[in-house]
Amino acid sequence: MNILIKQATVLLPDGTVKETDIAIEDDLIAKVGTIAPDWHIDREINATNKLVTPGLVNTHTHASMTLLRSYADDMQLMDWLQNKIWPIEAKMRKNDIYWGAMLAIAEMIKTGTTTFADMYADMEKVGEAVAETGIRAVLSRGLIGSAPNGNKALEENKELFQTYHNRADGRITVMFGPHAPYTCPPDYIKKVVKEAQSLGAEIHMHLSETIGEVENCVKEYQKSPIALMEELGLFDCGVLAAHCVHVSDEDILIMKKHDVRVAHNPGSNMKLASGIAPITKMLDAGICVGLGTDGASSNNNLDLLEELRLTTLLHKVNQYDPLAIPAAKGIQLATEYGAKAVGLPKVGKIEKGYKADLTLFDMSGTKWCPRHDIVSLLAYSANSSSVDTVLINGKIVLDKGILVTMDEERVMYEANRCAMNLLK
Amino acid sequence: MNILIKQATVLLPDGTVKETDIAIEDDLIAKVGTIAPDWHIDREINATNKLVTPGLVNTHTHASMTLLRSYADDMQLMDWLQNKIWPIEAKMRKNDIYWGAMLAIAEMIKTGTTTFADMYADMEKVGEAVAETGIRAVLSRGLIGSAPNGNKALEENKELFQTYHNRADGRITVMFGPHAPYTCPPDYIKKVVKEAQSLGAEIHMHLSETIGEVENCVKEYQKSPIALMEELGLFDCGVLAAHCVHVSDEDILIMKKHDVRVAHNPGSNMKLASGIAPITKMLDAGICVGLGTDGASSNNNLDLLEELRLTTLLHKVNQYDPLAIPAAKGIQLATEYGAKAVGLPKVGKIEKGYKADLTLFDMSGTKWCPRHDIVSLLAYSANSSSVDTVLINGKIVLDKGILVTMDEERVMYEANRCAMNLLK
Structure with a gap:
């Protein structure tokens, strides 16, 4: 056509x-x-x-968490996770995953996003939603190595790859999704790397989001999360690393050496008070930085234009430099760099081919x-x-x-019904 | 009715x-x-x-500067002012002021703002726009004491008070607008205070926006701008102080003592890289803090809901405290506190009377x-x-x-025409 x-x-x-x-x-x-x-x-x-x-590229989100938008705000991180988010997530079933993803996709398309990178459970339901709606997505099964179902989840990630990688007219890419160094012990990481490499898959992971997890990692392994992941061979796969808030100059050198790509989530990092990622340093070092919304329970929307604006404003004031991340650079992060960050070289520019x-x-x-x-x-x-x-x-x-591809009223109706049922 | x-x-x-x-x-x-x-x-x-x-209250803006939206961005402050803003402002005539204000009012009403506090020149044209459109406003003539027309401007501010204070069904309040300590020498401030007191008017002023102006003030007067203004009797009038980014604990005590009310402009302070105002300290001290957009050339819109969101996010990350300025508090700053800040005690709450x-x-x-x-x-x-x-x-x-009260298409047409003519 x-x-x-x-x-x-x-x-x-x-x-x-x-x-x-x-x-x-x-x-x-x-x-x-x-x-x-x-x-x-x-x-x-x-x-x-x-x-x-x-089209805008949302390099890091948890689409189905949109069901939890406005469910728990203005709380300390561990109080929020342990007492609100994790208990309700434990109740989520495939139907919730599907309608949560549909709501997320409706919002993303309406706010100009054409690609999103997602990490969650029951990802085949997200794959279904992506296939139906026509959006482009990079899907990974969130893997908690320390959980009882760690190995099962890894199997599911493999199945997801086999079922959905390169499917839906090539709109879907599948990555492996080890959640974070503090939830995936070294042996588990090695297993994930081996599986990913055997399939030629890349990896999507949270890295160095909070100061606490970095301190704990140094205490346990005498290494930063970035250095630990390098040692474990994680960066031998292509890696999309979400957050990278608390990274040292040495970490940045490691990231550059292995072409780690970063998903910067200013809204979530601000709302959860995680800190301010040194993205101008990363960009100066030649690291690819895209923008992400993170999940709607810590943002609380999936509006990438808001992240673009936050990025331009936040780094100016943080560095006392009104020239930090000018308008055109912000837009580039939200489009071209975002596409590179999620591993799509022929996406993100208005150019022939x-x-x-x-x-x-x-x-x-x-x-x-x-x-x-x-x-x-x-x-x-x-x-x-x-x-x-x-x-x-x-x-x-x-x-x-x-x-065009979705019945917006029905999506909101079903998503709201799922969300309210989770509270019962 | x-x-x-x-x-x-x-x-x-x-x-x-x-x-x-x-x-x-x-x-x-x-x-x-x-x-x-x-x-x-x-x-x-x-x-x-x-x-x-x-209705949302925009406690600090320069409405007619909306003509300069997107005219000059991503520049160092003095480069921006001296080479772009001041030269084009010097070309602005009454017609520009009027249509700039009309464009600003259209945008503010459409984004939910019902009151704004304004400081600029030719304010009778802004008064005209306010009277016609039905918005509520607190108007002050911007006074540069060090400029050749300093005394003339003060006369204009008096005339503005006489013509517009309490007019338009009581929707207009007039304040005096000494621009800032670094543009108004002590003798001039004293004159302004005397005039304001004789009319029972309050004062709208920029205070301690950048670190440079505070350092210069200390060098010249051995006092912070806040302490200097106290000494000059400025705070004997009710004062709406815009920015207050670089204020010490002593400054906060002085502000509390004299019930100085603050207009916090997070978007402008971030974009111009001025710094982060310690508003949680001010609020803890019992100081009234409202929110403002500042002018559209340093924001670049007049959308107070954006300032509300920025306020909640910025102070969380700045203090590593996810409970700083929770949702309801942010809304309160944008409404009830904003109305108090601009001196309107019976505005800003949904309550009988x-x-x-x-x-x-x-x-x-x-x-x-x-x-x-x-x-x-x-x-x-x-x-x-x-x-x-x-x-x-x-x-x-x-x-x-x-x-209802404006022809939006005409306003945009005229504002655009004025803006483009200024470039000729």
Whole structure:
């Protein structure tokens, strides 16, 4: 199918914008520029007054936790986990996982996200939701090595790989999901690495999120979590590392050496008071940093544009440097770098040969006025309510604000029902 | 006129929500609760599935600077001011001030703000815009004592008071606006204080925004800006102090002693890399803290819900305390405390006898699902696109997303035209 996006304001890979057309053939961007008059058009999108950006990439979330949005807030981390989150998670069944993921996907598409990296249990239900809805996803089974079901979970991750990797028109990638160094003992990590390597899979893991876990790791292993994972061979797989808040200069060198890619989650790190990840240092060192929302129980939404804004603002004030993470860099982290971080080299740019994952923002509201600098308006002024149309893999999944592949009312009804049942 | 807001989810002064009705008689809330059957209704608003909060209060902005939104970003403060902002401000004429204010007011009403405190030049044009549009405002003429027109500006501030104080159905309050200690020498401050006291006016001033201005003040006067202002008698007037980022424990004691009220502007302070104001210390000391957006050239929008969220997130991470500024406290700062900060004691609560300044949020979107805790959803998940209906002084100014008192298209057209002309 050929789609023409006509008279768009296009965000180019160099961070500038240009009024032009985008031609899409099947799942790919065929051309950015004036289209030959004889090119066959199946569907034309009038993009006058629309900014087209690469689809946003959410590099770290737990989609099904959206059922727990607003269930437990303003608490100390361990009180929150032990007394609220873990007990209710223990009650979640496959149906909850599915509707939680559907709610998450509805919200993500409506806020301009076209790819998300997920880690949770019963991931085949998330795979089902991804396959149905048309979104792109990188799925991993969360593995708690210290739990009684640690080996079973690892088996499930393998099955997930066999069932879903590269499926749904290639929209799904499967990674292995060892939860964190403090929940996965060294022997277990080695087993995960071996399984991942035998399948050629990459790894998605939480690393150095809180100061406490880093201190405990140093106490137990005389090494930082990053150094410990290096020693265990984890970084011989491609690794997407979530958080990396408390990393030393030595850790950054190790991460760079092994091309570890980082999912930065400013909203979650701020809300849980975990700390501020030194991402400008990482970026200066040449490490790839993408942005993530984390789960909706610690954020509390899946709106990547909010993370983009938080990233630009937080690092400026943290470093007393108003030039830290300028507008265009923030957008690059949310798109191109995010796609690289989750291991998708042909996603995240508006360029010939890239996947047609695109977000169209309607620039007609007051927040887009006056229009001195469109890149700055997106990063610092607009919000996700400007998201008008979204394409993923060359297919329209949001059309003028309406979800095409999902029944939004039903999703909210079922998700709410599941959420309320969990409280019983 | 009697308005009944029916079956609303009402945010009560204690931070809880309750499904009930609100009766409005003229400009006041007449009752919160079930209405007597014989009460005459002129207009009924069906508020099923709507959260009704006190209207948001923007305690510090420069409305007409909205014309400069996205004109100059990602720059060092003095480079930004000297090479971009001040030269273009010097070109602004009364027409620019008016349309800039109109654009700001349109955006504020659409994002749920019902009162704003403003400081700029040609403020009679802002007064005109406020009178026409129905918003509530606290206006002050920005006074640069060190400028050649310092005395003329002071005269203009007096005229503004005489023309606009308590006018427009009492919606306008006029304060004096000495810009800052570093732009107003001591003798000038004394003159301003004398004029303000003779009229019974309060004062709106920038105080201790950057570390540099505090250091310079200490060098020149051997005193912090706060201590210097105390010595000059400024705090004998009621004072709304914007920023207060770099204040010591001694400064906080002085502020408490004189009941100085603070406008906290987290977005602007982060974007300009000014620093993080110690507002939890101030709140603990019993100081009133409201929230502000600052001007749209350093934010870059006038969306107070964003400032609310930033406030809750920023202070948690800054203090490594996930309980700092919980959801309900953030909302209180944005409403009740904001109203107190700008000197309006009968604004900012949904309670009998208070001004009928109300914002209705539509809770039907994915960001409001599931609904475990509505207060948390407002603070941490929703955004201003949920604002559905706004009442100010008992009058509907936004009706299901449509501005009632303004022609939004015309405002954007004129504001954009003014903005582009300034660049010529």
